[in-house]
Amino acid sequence: MDFTGERLIPDQRRNDDLYYEHIVRYMFAAAVVAGQSVLDAGCGAGYGSALLADAGARSVVGMDVSPEAINYARQHYRRNNLAFAVGDACALGLASASVGVVVAFEVIEHVQHPTLLVQESRRVLSDNGLFICSTPNLATYPAGNPYHKREMTRAEFEAVLAEHFPAVALFEEDYATAIVVRSGTGATAWSFTPAAERPPSEPDYFVAVCAGQQAVLEHAMVRARNIMYELPADRLGERIRDVLTLNALQAQHDRQLAEKAAQIAHLEEQLRRQGAWAHDLEQQLLYLRKRWYVRLFSRRWRRPSRAS
Numbered sequence: 001m002d003f004t005g006e007r008l009i010p011d012q013r014r015n016d017d018l019y020y021e022h023i024v025r026y027m028f029a030a031a032v033v034a035g036q037s038v039l040d041a042g043c044g045a046g047y048g049s050a051l052l053a054d055a056g057a058r059s060v061v062g063m064d065v066s067p068e069a070i071n072y073a074r075q076h077y078r079r080n081n082l083a084f085a086v087g088d089a090c091a092l093g094l095a096s097a098s099v100g101v102v103v104a105f106e107v108i109e110h111v112q113h114p115t116l117l118v119q120e121s122r123r124v125l126s127d128n129g130l131f132i133c134s135t136p137n138l139a140t141y142p143a144g145n146p147y148h149k150r151e152m153t154r155a156e157f158e159a160v161l162a163e164h165f166p167a168v169a170l171f172e173e174d175y176a177t178a179i180v181v182r183s184g185t186g187a188t189a190w191s192f193t194p195a196a197e198r199p200p201s202e203p204d205y206f207v208a209v210c211a212g213q214q215a216v217l218e219h220a221m222v223r224a225r226n227i228m229y230e231l232p233a234d235r236l237g238e239r240i241r242d243v244l245t246l247n248a249l250q251a252q253h254d255r256q257l258a259e260k261a262a263q264i265a266h267l268e269e270q271l272r273r274q275g276a277w278a279h280d281l282e283q284q285l286l287y288l289r290k291r292w293y294v295r296l297f298s299r300r301w302r303r304p305s306r307a308s
Contacts, residue, residue, distance in 0.1 A: 022048070024173065025105045025207060029132045030055035031223045032209075036100030039063060039124065041089040041117070042107030046073025052103065053082040063087040090116040094124045101125075105134045106205075109148045114160050122164040122212070130220055131165060131210040134173065139202045157206055165210035167217040172203035 026048035034056035040049040043062030046069070053060040062077075062084045064070055073084045087093060089107055102121040108114045121131045138151040145151075152160065154170070161168045211217040 021173070021205070022105070023051070025134050026051045026103075028171075028207060029101070029103050029105075032130060032132075032220050033057040033060075033101050037098070038101045038103065039092070039094070039099045041092070041102060041104040041121065042110070043073060043084065044069050046070075046077045046084060048103070048105065049073065049082060049084070050077035050079060053079040057081060057101075059083075061085060063089070063092070065089070090120055092120050092124055096123050097126045097129075099124045099126065100129050102129070102131045103133075104131070106136070108133060108135050108160075109151050112149045114150060114152070115163055118160055118164050125212070127212060128216050129211070130216070131161075132208070133161070133210065134205055134207040136205055137203055140204055154206060157208065161208055161210050165212065167211045167214040169209045169217055169221060171207040171209070173205035173207050174203035 030052055033052050035058050038052050038057045038060045040052060040060060040062045043049045043064050044066075046062050049060050049062030058081065060079075060082045062070075062073055062082070064073075064084075064086065065088055067086050070084045070086050077084075089104060090111055090113070102125055104117065104121065108117050111117050118131070118133075121133075125131060135157055136148075136151055138153045138156070141151055158168065158170060209217065209220060211220065
């Protein structure tokens, strides 16, 4: 299966940021799947389904509309509690109230009618079930993704979810640069911060945890809100080096442009001088032609002089 730039394939990850963006969502969801039957709708290559299976889920079904993606997932991720199936997130084909957790990361923007995906997820969930969904933020996400049918703002995303889930906690996924003082034991304690507890902002992505009852959501929040993926220790250093490299390339590019501009100006000046020289030659040629004609005709019509 080839990497297109949209679906993440871990063994072909050409952009580490893409890997980090995707894997952190599954680590976030992994905190609430222990002992649950889980549906990973739009599972893609299957790496996230495997992560949820390893997190203690009773069973995980990874479903994707792409047969190619499902074949890849079956070949690369094999667990006793994990299965994969070709299917449509808007028409799951599962029994009602048969699933404990539905996960749909970066899927809802790929369907023409997002409310159908939310409605179908609500249908297959048990009364105490959770729907965990993410999507890019229209306000910040670069325009022109050919795979996306509809991207949403914060308000639009919340409205679609609220149609079928009375209890929704909206989280923000974004990159952050920080200086930290932390325990030397290596323990990680980063956390998603619920959007409701922060000033309005415009992150890159939204992650929503939804439930049919507020009590179910609150119980899940105790486990879910303290999960965050710590980027590699030198990720900031990598970013700084990338910026310095890009700055150097930009400076080199600017110098090359300046040299080309100087060459063009020099050639234009040469062309101007050659044009002036050609114009002078043309004027001289016209003058000589006139002189020649004058002499030619003056000799032809000149009367012979009388002999003395």
